[in-house]
Amino acid sequence: MPELPEVETTRRGIATVIQGKIVRQFLVHEPRLRWPVPVSLPKWIEGQTVQSCERRGKYLLLHFEQGVQIIHLGMSGSLRRVALDEDRRKHDHAEWIFDEARFLLHDPRRFGAILWHAHSDGPLENHPLLRTLGVEPFDPLFTPEYLHRHLQGRRIVIKQALLSGKIVVGVGNIYASESLFLAGIHPELPAGEVSLHRCEKLHAAVLSTLQSALDSGGSTLRDYVNASGEPGAYFDIHANVYERAGKPCSRCTQPIKRIVQGQRATYYCSRCQRR
Known part of the structure; x- marks a missing residue:
């Protein structure tokens, strides 16, 4: 998507x-x-x-x-x-x-x-399609403190909290896996257990991941093309875990794992992203 x-x-x-x-x-x-x-x-x-x-x-x-x-x-x-x-x-x-x-x-x-x-x-x-959307990721309102505050009390796992779009928009399935890897956070960690310190890392990882994707013109997954009909290049350059199941982690060489959360594939390193 x-x-x-x-x-x-x-x-x-x-x-x-x-x-x-x-x-x-x-x-x-x-x-x-x-x-x-x-x-x-x-x-x-x-x-x-x-x-x-x-x-x-x-x-x-x-x-x-x-x-x-x-x-x-x-x-x-x-x-x-x-x-x-x-x-x-x-x-x-x-x-x-x-x-x-x-x-x-x-x-x-x-x-x-x-x-x-x-x-x-x-x-x-x-409008019904817009009124429940969270803050834009590059909006000054999106801060580590904002993220931590809106995760408090949530029992769902952090990956699903990011995907919901009710806290921050734009961190879809692909970029959620990449952001959690950069932040060193296990995708199955309950959202309410993510500390402020880890929210600081996750906030930085979300912005870095999305900015890298923007700089590269988006992904090359499936058949995405931009307004000129050209594919993006993000995953040719930046992908650390997404669709890399079984391949060595770029940080520790541990094989990347794949699990399914909410019918969506999640990729992570069990060594770099400990529970």
């Missing part, structure tokens, strides 16, 4: 192209995504100017005068720029056409979404 670094990389790739530009056409070729694409959405945005392109968690937000288009890339989706006359590929379900640019939403599993939040419906942060 495209995580925060992939979505942010996509946002950066399209923002400089579409911000301040008019949507000449918005075409929906397959409305049956995770939630049906609103039938009236083309008429709401065609002829309108994109005021800004932002991100909240894993959601891309295209701001218009009357509302906000909310886009989610799903499990294996991408939003890429193509030539104005390029043929659509299979699983290209929607396209945004500007005077000098064209973007296609590619989503083989159709777990993505294209929704609309009118300003008349109230503040965007109150």
